[in-house]
Every structure is written in C-alpha cells, then in structure tokens.
Amino acid sequence: MTLPDLVVANVEVPGRDGFWTLCCAQGRVLELVPHDPAAVFPEARVIPGRGLLLMPAMTDAHTHLREPGQEWKEDIASGLSAAAGGGFSNIMCMANTTPVNDNASVTKLMLRRAADSWPNGPRLFPVGALTLGLAGKQLAPMEELLAAGCVAFSNDGEPVADTELFRHALEYAADLAPVIDHCEDPYMAKGSGANEGVMSARLGLRGQPDVAEALQVARDILLAEYLHAPVHLAHVSCRRAVELIADAKRRGAPVTAETCPHYLLMTDAALFGYDTMAKVNPPLRTDDDRLALMQALREGVIDILATDHAPHAAHEKETPFEDAKNGITGLDTALASLWELVRLGKLTAEDIALRFAWRPAEIFKLPHCRFATGDPADFCLFDPEESWVVTTESLRSKGKNTPLLGQSLTGRVMLTVVGGHVVHELARPGA
C-alpha cells in the first residue's frame, strides 16, 4: 500500500460539507477523505488546511506570453510564475508572438523555455497559429504544430476575415485539435478599445460596437453547424453574443465559449478619465452585457472562464487612450478578483472550480484534478479571508497593466501544487 507523501489536513472543499483531508503520493491523488484528527502521516509533508479552501488548480485556455519576441512585456518564466501564484496548473499560450507560433521550431522553443524555467509546472500548452503568420491568407501546418505540442489553433488577435478560408481552417482542424476564434468583424472599428455607446460618444473615442463581435459569433456558429466542426469562441463580452450562443446550443451546435473575469467585474464606466488600464479588446461593455455574461456563465451557456492575460510594459499604457495597447494582465488576480462575486453571492466556489478548472481542461483534453484517486495532484489552497492590495510588487507577471492596481482584494491563493510539486507558497501569518 502506498503511503502519502503530501497531505492537506482539515481543509474545506467547495460543494462538500465538513472538513477533509487530501492525501497525495508520487504526484497523484490517493484519496480525499473526511478529516480524521487522529490520523497521522509520518512520511508526509502535512499542510494544515484550517481556514483554507481546497480548489482544483485552474486551466487558463487563453494566455498571452510574449516570448519569443517581446520579452520586455513577459517571458515564459515570468508568465509561468504568475500562473503558479494565481493557482493555475495549465496555461495555453496564444500564437501571436514574434515570430508567430506557426511552425514546430517556435512551439518547441516555447516548451523548452517552460521546461527549463519551471520543470515541475505549471504546464505550458502552446496554441498554434491557424494561418501562417496570423496573416489570414494560408493555413498553418496544423499537424506539424500538433506533433510539436500545440493543443489548439487560433488566429487570436487577428480575426480571420476571409470566411471561405475560415471554413477550410475549421474543416482541416476538425480531425486534429480545437479551433479558438477571436470573434470580431475586422472591418468594424478594429481594436478601438472602447465599446461604442454613450461612454465612447462622450469621450470622443472611436467605438467598437457589440454587433462587431456578434456578427462573427453568428458566422462561426453557422459554420460550426454546417461543417459539424467544433469552434471555441474566445473572450465573449456582450449580451448579443450570449444570446446567439444560447440559441446555437439549444440546437446542439458544436460550440463552446469563454469569458474573462474583467467582463464580469467591470463596465465601460472604467474608461472615464481615459484610463488606459481598462483598455482591452473586446472592450469592456455595459452593465446589461455584464449581467448577461454572469447569467450565461452560471447556466453554462458560457462554458469556461479564461484570463486573456495580456501583459504590457508601463510605457505601452502610459499614453493617450487611443495609442495605448489593448489588454489587461490577469493570471495573478484571476481567482482573487472573482472571489468578490462569490462574496456577493453571484457565483459559488463550485462554479469557479467547474468553469475555470474542470471544463477548460475537458474541452482541450488537458490533465486536471477532480480529487479522485489517480488524478494528478493539481490543486491550490485559497484563503477566502486574506485581504491584500494589488501593487506592482504583488504581481509576479512582468505586466502590471490592470485596473485593479491599488485596489484591495479579499481572498488569495496561498499555495499551488502541480503534479505533487509545490510551485507557489505564501507564508500564512499565524499559521
């Protein structure tokens, strides 16, 4: 019989009553059992879990790491550090690097950098380009990318305008790996960073209408149904898109969708004063959109949460609004910021486990932990009472570009374990 080498004792688990003890050995879960104060584990490291919540480690299906090419914003080592601190065991990095991840050598470079800097995880899963150079003209060598270690294909950041080509991309990828689409009609005010509405009209900013997103969502749904080929819709931000997805799912269309914490927590009111930290693509929308996304997430119309972690350097945001880069850094703060919604009773910890850990790993066929015997020991310990202030120092990502800077959050990831290895640990005062 195997003896546990890593134990979390006396911990609460979302969706289960009472206190529990998690026993792991050799990187895998042995068992999760009701806590027995008399149990002793002489061979194990025992982590006291009182006051903490045991969460499955999360999978981020939408991360931008900037290596190769823009390491001043983020590199693979710093991105994985942020992932560890945020409670993630798996992150999927988008292909819009320089050069673009459209061939095996770039994929392999990414994986080697990850293995060198974080040999024990978090695990990196590259997303290969859908088209060569993300140019939207010619399909990327998807089988080659898959063989090198990519787990999905996407033109994220450069939506494919050519519907004929996108059709073929879906057909070709159908036998290889899922396609993730950045839904934005590229002809409608591309990358403006502000929702077209009252706020953009007042501030005199070019707006990107929600229909620009919904048009592309509708196109993708129709193609997915027509071809019986799956599409994953990235960072959905608006009610119109939610309604289309709900309809499509009722018909059984093979689509899945994600949204990001910032669309659940903020609206375009954050743009007041031309705050470039709140400039993101798709843009922050209205409160009506935010509420629609909340409901869709609870009901599963939106399948998963993803960060769209988009680190940028300070000088790339310290500009007038129109010149600023799009994007919010998200790995460090994802769980803690969402916790606000749990405290308000809008989401449960189980919702988060399902939408940020289990479903994304299922959709993209990645290792994950449901606390069943034999699962990889991928978990994090979350202190729901710990309050902390988001500062440039507290973020492990090189990207400090978040509207949360200076704000106080309640709830913090204290420890992250990937495959039985502790990859992040904060000292607990008084523990």
Next chain:
Amino acid sequence: MNWPHKDLLDVSQLSREDVDVVMRTAASFREINSRPVKKVPTLKGKSVVLFFAEPSTRTKTSFDIAGKRLSADTFGLAKSGSSLQKGETLKDTVLTLQAMNPDAIVMRHSASGAADFVARRVSCAVINAGDGWHAHPTQALLDLFTLREVWGDELVGKTVVILGDIAHSRVARSNIRLLTMLGVTVRLCAPRTLLPKDTQALGAKVYYELEPALAGADAVMCLRLQLERQEAGLLPELREYARRFCLTKDRLALAAPEVKVMHPGPINRGVEIASDLADAGNSLILDQVASGVAVRMALLYLHITRKEKGETA
C-alpha cells in the same frame, strides 16, 4: 479675481462664473487689437509653447498672435521635424516640454484625452487647443464670445443649430456643452453616419434633415467636413452631401429673420455652406477669427498669471 484652474481641458470644467470671467477679460483685450500699437507688456518674460502634434495653421496662428500681443515669447513645437515623427512617445515629449519650463503649453493632438494626459504630467498650465474628437474649449469660448457681441449676455431661449460632422467633431462637443450650460437650445443636424450611435449622450436634439432643424433657428454653426469621410464610407460623393446638407440662402430663409451663420474654418465652399452665404451680412465667420485672438489672450492671461495672484493674495 483669481482664476481657479491650472489647465483648460474642456468647457465642462468651467462654471458660469468662470465663463463670465473669460468673456469680460476677452472684451477688455479686444480693445487692444484695434489699437495702432497692438501690444501690451502684460506677459513680458513669460514663455508659451505651441505644441501642435496635428496640423492647424489657424488655431496655432491665433494663439501665436494672442501670446505676442501680450508680450509673451511663443515657441512652436510642430509634429513635422520633431522627434514625434521618429516614434517618440507622448510621455517623452512631455518630459522634454517640462524640462523647458514654460509658463503655458497650448496643445493640439489627434488623440482624445491627450491634453489631459499632458496636463497631469507638467506643472505649468495646459490649454487644450483640440484633442481628437473630444474637446476644443477655446473654439467654443470664442464662438460664445462672438454670439454675445451680437446678442448680449442673455442667451436663454436662443436656438443654435450645429450642422455637419458631429461624430468626429471636438468643436461640436465643446459647443454643445457650453451652450446648453448657458440655457441655449442646441439642435444637431447630420446624416446618421456623421452622428455618434448613441446621440442621447450628447444632450441635444438631433435632426437628420436640414429644413426642420433650421426652422426658427437664431444661429447656425457649420462644421468643417473632413473630405476623407467619403473614402471611409461615411458619405457618398460630396455633391450628394451638399444637396442634402449645404447651408444655402433658400434654406436659411426658414430660420429666424436675424439668423447668424458661423463656421470654425477653413471652409469648404459649396459643400458645408454656399459661397455667397459665407460672405453675406449675417455671416459671423470673420468675427469669429477676431474673437479668437481676444479670447485666447484672455485664456493665456488668466492661466499664466493665476499662480502669482494666488501667492500674493
């Protein structure tokens, strides 16, 4: 009177009392402009940087003359020939400007919010001479000055039509804010492609046809049409725009008998306004130019002398 604002970013920051101060000060400077020697020593030894990151001969010249008539030294920093073209960020330009230690920066920039961005990073006064589609407060104040010369200071009950490319117009946004604050009824008139989608955000009544917009109006402000709007797919050919929206004598007959016509310039004759109207007796277009110098003198004076007054008070 101590001027309470470090910067002038938009008219929305001004109270009615502030607007009165600007109007009174401009009126006193207006007189200087009709003297044989049009120069007073008021701002001697002060320096004003004219930072125009977007070409604008008119506004720049107007500020330049305003500064010189008050004996300030004015320095131009234009986009062409400066490091701006070499990819320097606005932040670096700001640090350079600050190091020159001017008393005021007058700035024009193609990005909405750019003046605000600079104002938060320099210690001297920043006067917004137009930022993106957002605001052009000095134009709105000079338009008001021009109207008050004709109407006196009782503006409640007057109706002003703003005609043309509202969506992309900082002139329109600032004028709407200022005129509605003073009790003027503002009507906006443009094809839908030249209006923001959510027009209620602007707080004025919107017309998509010219004739009803003009009915009984006391003044019509035509906006300059950027001719590239055709290429952007916002308009068919200019001839069609002119057929629907060009201000002509016949159409203007629908307005109040004493109606005044305004235009911030430069004019596309025959597109925004019929050529004969631009030169007609009820046109205030050249008065606007004259008012511009007086209002800008007032604004430079109020912002540059503000600190010293506060210190000695």
